[in-house]
Amino acid sequence: MTLPLLEKTWTISGNQVLTGSGNVVTDRKALFLTLKNKFVTSAWTVSGSCNATSSSGNGVDHIQTIANIVNTTDGTAHSWIVLQQSQISPKFQVCFDFSSPTQSSMTIVVSPVSGFSGSSLTRRPTAVDEYLILSNSTWFDFANYTSSSDIIYNTWFSSDGMSNRVITLWNNNSRGMWMFERPPDAPAAWREKSVFVALSGLGEPKSGSFLFNVPKLLGNVNELNSVFFMTAEGTRQGPVNTMLSTYTLTSSITGKYPLLPLTLFCGTANRRGVLGRVADMWYGPSLSTLMTGTTFPESGSAEFVQFGHIVQSWDAGRNVRIG
Amino acid sequence: MSTPTLENSWTFSVNNRIVIPYTNSPAVTNKARQLMFAIKYGLKNAGIDVIGSSDTYTAGIDNVDRWTTWSNVLERYSGGWCYSWMIMGNATMGHFLFTFVSGYTQWDVYYSPQGIFTWNGQLYTRPSATDELRLTIANQYFSTNNVADVVWHLMVDSTKTRFRFIAQETGVNVLCFVIDKFNNDDMIWPRAYCGFSPSWYNVDILGSYNYLFSSTSWSTKTRSPTNVALSGQLSTNVENTTLLGTPQQFYLIGENSCTNEVTGECDFLKIGYTVPGVGRCGYIQDLWASSTYVPNGTTFPINDTKRRFVQFGVLIFPWNGSVPQIA
Numbered sequence: 001m002t003l004p005l006l007e008k009t010w011t012i013s014g015n016q017v018l019t020g021s022g023n024v025v026t027d028r029k030a031l032f033l034t035l036k037n038k039f040v041t042s043a044w045t046v047s048g049s050c051n052a053t054s055s056s057g058n059g060v061d062h063i064q065t066i067a068n069i070v071n072t073t074d075g076t077a078h079s080w081i082v083l084q085q086s087q088i089s090p091k092f093q094v095c096f097d098f099s100s101p102t103q104s105s106m107t108i109v110v111s112p113v114s115g116f117s118g119s120s121l122t123r124r125p126t127a128v129d130e131y132l133i134l135s136n137s138t139w140f141d142f143a144n145y146t147s148s149s150d151i152i153y154n155t156w157f158s159s160d161g162m163s164n165r166v167i168t169l170w171n172n173n174s175r176g177m178w179m180f181e182r183p184p185d186a187p188a189a190w191r192e193k194s195v196f197v198a199l200s201g202l203g204e205p206k207s208g209s210f211l212f213n214v215p216k217l218l219g220n221v222n223e224l225n226s227v228f229f230m231t232a233e234g235t236r237q238g239p240v241n242t243m244l245s246t247y248t249l250t251s252s253i254t255g256k257y258p259l260l261p262l263t264l265f266c267g268t269a270n271r272r273g274v275l276g277r278v279a280d281m282w283y284g285p286s287l288s289t290l291m292t293g294t295t296f297p298e299s300g301s302a303e304f305v306q307f308g309h310i311v312q313s314w315d316a317g318r319n320v321r322i323g
Numbered sequence: 324m325s326t327p328t329l330e331n332s333w334t335f336s337v338n339n340r341i342v343i344p345y346t347n348s349p350a351v352t353n354k355a356r357q358l359m360f361a362i363k364y365g366l367k368n369a370g371i372d373v374i375g376s377s378d379t380y381t382a383g384i385d386n387v388d389r390w391t392t393w394s395n396v397l398e399r400y401s402g403g404w405c406y407s408w409m410i411m412g413n414a415t416m417g418h419f420l421f422t423f424v425s426g427y428t429q430w431d432v433y434y435s436p437q438g439i440f441t442w443n444g445q446l447y448t449r450p451s452a453t454d455e456l457r458l459t460i461a462n463q464y465f466s467t468n469n470v471a472d473v474v475w476h477l478m479v480d481s482t483k484t485r486f487r488f489i490a491q492e493t494g495v496n497v498l499c500f501v502i503d504k505f506n507n508d509d510m511i512w513p514r515a516y517c518g519f520s521p522s523w524y525n526v527d528i529l530g531s532y533n534y535l536f537s538s539t540s541w542s543t544k545t546r547s548p549t550n551v552a553l554s555g556q557l558s559t560n561v562e563n564t565t566l567l568g569t570p571q572q573f574y575l576i577g578e579n580s581c582t583n584e585v586t587g588e589c590d591f592l593k594i595g596y597t598v599p600g601v602g603r604c605g606y607i608q609d610l611w612a613s614s615t616y617v618p619n620g621t622t623f624p625i626n627d628t629k630r631r632f633v634q635f636g637v638l639i640f641p642w643n644g645s646v647p648q649i650a
Contacts, residue, residue: 187325187586211561221585233595233603234561235536253512253547253601263560263592266585273583274590 003296003303004259006280006313007184009159011042014305014316016155020148025103028142029069031151032096032106035166035178036063039083042157042164047093048119049081055121057082071106074099080124082116087161088182088194091115097124104142108134110180112192112220131225133218134198140168141175141200152321154305156312163279167205167307172323173292174307177205179217183264183276190275195219195228195264203291207232207283207309215267221275226268228275232260232283257296258285259304259311284311293320326623326632327591330608331485335643336365337476346470353393354473355427355466360393361475362421362488362500363409369479371411371486374418374438377446379405384442384450398423403447410440410450416484416502416516419458422449423465430465432458434502434518436546456544456552458500458520466490466497467524473497474648478641480609485516487610489529489635494619494650496529496636498522505545505596505605515605517545517555517596529636531615543596545604555598559612581616582625589613589623591632591639611639620649 018034021027040046040061048057052070055062062068063081070079080097093115097107109116111127119125138144149170156165162182168175177199186193197217199205209216210230217228259282266275284290284306291309295302295318305314314320341357343350350357367373367388375384378395389395389407396407412418418438424431433440435452442450466473475490475498490498500520521528521541528534534541535557542554583590591611597603613634622630622642633642635649 187583189586231560233558233593233597235556235558235595235597253598253604258602265560271584273585274592275583275585 003257004261004280004282008163008279010163010280010313011157011159012313012315013038013153013155014314015319015321016153017321018151018153020150022148024142024145024148026066027148027151028104028145029066029071031140031153031168032069033063033066035153035155036081036083036096038155038166039164042155043087043161044083044085044164047082047084047116048125049079050077050119050121050124051079052077052121055119057117057119057125069098071098071100071103073101074124075122077121080119082125084115085161085164085180088180089113089192092180092182092194093127094180094196095124095127095130099124100136102136102138102143104138104145105136106134106139107132107136108139108178108198110194110196110218112194129192129220129223131196131218131220133196134200137200139176139198139200140170141202141204144202145170150321150323152323154307154316158279165281165312167310169292169307169322173202174204174322175202176200177308177310181278184279186264186276189222191222192220193276195278203308205308205310207286217264219266219275221266221268221271224268224271226266226271229265229267230278231263231265259283259296280313282311283309293322295320325586325588327611329641332481333478333609333641333643334369334481335476335478335641336369337478337643337645338648339365339475339477340648341473341475343470343472348470351468351470353427354468355423356396357393358466358473358475358490358498359409359421359423359430360390360396361490363388363390363411365475365477365488366411366479366486369477369486370483371479372413374410374412375440375442375450376410377405377408377422377449379407379446382408382442382446384410384440396423398426401446403445405446406449408449412438412502413483414438415482416504417514418452419502419518420450420455421500425462428464428466428524429462430459430522431463432500432518432520434458434544436514436516454546454550454552456518456546458518458544459522460541463522464524465522467492469493469525472650474650476647487640489640490522491619491635491649495525495527496619497524497526499529499635499638503607503610505607512548512604514546514548517543517607519543527619527636529638530619532612532637535638536612545596545598547601553598553601555596555601555604557607557612558595558597558603559592581614588625589617589621589634589639591623594638609641612637613639620647622647
């Protein structure tokens with residue numbers, strides 16, 4: 001059974017378990033702290049931060065413990081942090097802002113080019129090109145995380161810094177995905193050259209979130225906030241199109257899995273067109289039984305894993321933790 | 324998006340014209356015969372072998388070309404209706420037979436991937452092959468008696484193992500006859516060839532995704548490694564599985580034109596070959612899908628006299644730099 005070849009070198013942290021503390025608020029904060037640390041040790045830098053007591057935009061990381069994560073109404077002292085990945089673009093920055101009184105909610109804002117400035121203890125910094133990708137909303141489906149349990153997180157960081165992904169699971173289901181990317185084959189005419197998403201929900205990442213009317217993959221395209229379809233190959237079956245992933249697990253002749261490479265298609269008026277690809281990511285079979293941690297190939301070493309509809313490389317064995 | 328790099332080198336014979344001078348010209352009623360002759364003429368000149376032929380008076384699978392002029396392409400009653408037929412191909416791509424089946428308005432194409440046509444010696448019987456795949460549908464029209472020139476284009480790859488023959492009339496793609504190879508890096512498929520030959524009259528058979536990309540008409544045929552006949556279809560990127568109901572389409576910039584709004588160029592979408600129930604079999608090299616909004620005969624790069632690619636219908640083909648004629 002043949003599988004795709006990888007085009008990037010990846011550092012994968014799979015099957016990482018955050019043991020439930022017995023307190024759902026603590027668990028959520030512990031996950032954020034863990035992921036923040038994971039990013040920082042994966043070539044991301046802290047541009048600025050605030051722990052509701054101290055605030056600075058000079059690269060100091062004020063979020064060192066769970067206690068430093070204060071989630072409360074915007075306008076009062078709360079926590080935020082800006083992380084930067086210079087390989088996507090010199091000042092590609094992501095601001096995680098805990099400005100909600102709802103403890104399961106967060107705001108995530110991306111500045112593709114300009115970078116953030118102008119923060120305080122009570123307000124997150126802003127950027128002229130900022131794109132609000134999660135607005136005071138539940139992250140990783142935590143609105144439904146009502147009793148403490150183990151939280152599984154998986155991270156993928158490419159060695160060139162241009163692909164950065166997180167998928168979390170709890171209670172035996174995937175719950176969301178973060179993705180910050182500089183797409184390969186992005187045309188020179190696209191100045192920002194980055195896409196990002198913060199998916200949250202049961203079973204995410206689902207292909208519908210990337211394909212249907214209002215796709216959730218976002219990016220700034222020449223100063224215009226835009227949406228992207230993550231397209232894959234399909235064909236017409238009767239009156240409608242069908243993704244080839246709806247076919248059987250493998251081609252009965254070639255033995256190939258229906259792992260479909262992903263092409264980025266900007267769907268925003270005045271910015272429409274194919275604007276590159278997504279590296280080393282595929283839509284996998286859409287069979288529901290395969291959507292939670294199925295590994296490929298079917299036997300031997302697990303080289304790829306499927307969460308939701310997304311297949312990526314994998315090196316954490318066949319026993320995939322899902323909760 | 325920049326234009327892609329070709330995976331094969333191609334030889335071209337394009338902008339060939341069958342002239343229809345006036346309404347009652349004999350050329351009108353013989354137009355279809357001339358077009359069928361042109362298929363043989365073009366392919367033979369491009370190095371595709373004649374395997375056998377019939378001019379309804381003599382015939383044989385003997386490498387003899389009995390079609391010296393289009394007048395050798397005919398129907399004639401002699402103990403039964405005899406139709407001229409032609410078998411071409413080579414050992415790599417297999418053999419294909421084309422012939423009229425009713426008057427000069429309908430035709431048939433049969434493809435033998437193994438190249439094993441045999442003939443029973445009856446002039447009113449076409450050769451057949453145990454592995455033959457009919458690349459036409461029943462009562463499939465071929466050309467018209469319209470008072471309009473036909474322009475035809477042929478591209479054959481340098482190994483002479485795949486070709487695309489396209490004909491247009493009044494700017495409409497009325498014929499697209501293709502024998503092609505589909506490729507995958509790991510293809511365990513010794514004869515991964517497929518063929519399709521949509522044709523009609525006054526209908527642009529390449530003008531929408533309804534035909535070659537549909538499971539319901541003009542299937543693209545192949546045989547599996549175990550010699551099972553398969554009907555497939557072309558596939559390309561879709562942006563929505565159920566809501567739009569149409570393949571990915573692009574957007575108008577200006578009137579009846581289409582470009583990528585960021586790059587100013589047109590997007591080239593790779594084309595796969597998929598057999599329902601079997602899976603994706605591979606992709607077709609040097610052939611792309613594009614927008615239904617791109618005018619027929621648009622060349623790429625846009626506004627570049629190199630004209631390395633041309634769009635006919637929704638398909639983009641390699642091109643030789645000339646100004647395409649479509650009417």
